Amino acid sequence: MNSEEKTPETEAQQPGADNEVQQATAAAGDPPSTDKDQIPSEEKAESKEKKHRKKKKDPLQEELDKQKEENSQLQERLLRISAEYDNFRKRSTKEKDGIYAEGVAGTVTQFIDVLDNLERALAASETEDDFTKGIAMVVTQFKAALEKLGVTEVDPAGGSFDPNLHNAVMHIEDDELGEGAIVDVFQKGYVMGDRVIRYAMVKVAN
Template identity: 50%
Template structure:
């Protein structure tokens, strides 16, 4: 009996050791699975983070392009509006020039008209409006609009002989071409 009890005890100890080994193996397997799952989750999170960073960079670039495009459009609209306004004022300038050329018996009235005209010209000058030099210059279709031809031996070929209506430009943009008579075309 003592021997049977020893064998039972040894069998129980062996069984306990087997159970402990199984539990250890299962724990190790679970830990490995958890580590793999954590590694997979980490990799997934890294990929997601990279996608979000890429999306953010694209959104920032898109917004920057939108801002630049909007600013450019705003400047273009401002320039067009300024040009349109000035082109509407040019007939007023022409009328002032005609008024100053007309005979006037009242010197004070004429001086007042001259002052208004000077003020208007100064204001246009501050806005960057310049008169196009035409008379005596070579004909330039970019600046001049030829409405007649004149034969004049004292002038060279394709020289502006007479300005019928002044032209104006703002920077390099022509607001109104000068109407001219061209000599010896």
């Protein structure tokens, strides 16, 4: 008999062998996972760790950011205070100059009348004696003192009428003279900077 032929006994044993193979396979369970199966889980873990690091800020960096913010606020405050102080200083200087100019103008106005009288006396003198020379010296010193104070004489003789500097007290009609021509000066004017201390009194033509 051929050895490959199945006997009834062999056929009877075959189902049992199949059962043993099935049980061994079931006991073994699922096949072990490979490295490829572990890669997605590792990537997820790394992603979570990165997110955690982003959320958890370095304490030193937080303190540095805080100091930068405080420094920026202090710089802005310093700039505002500096600007306010500069404006205050300019206002104070302007007010101080205004008070000084007003005080000088009020004082000079009183002395200008004295200077007018000295000049009239000098103009009326017909001789050049020592007395007349003395008056001339006083007038010269008087004018030099006014110049040191910033006071300038306004003598409009031969000019045109300017309402900002002159006070027209008389008007005449003369075809030979131009419009607004100053014919005569009754009293000279004086200015100190942009301030008119006294307007010149004049006679105006046309």
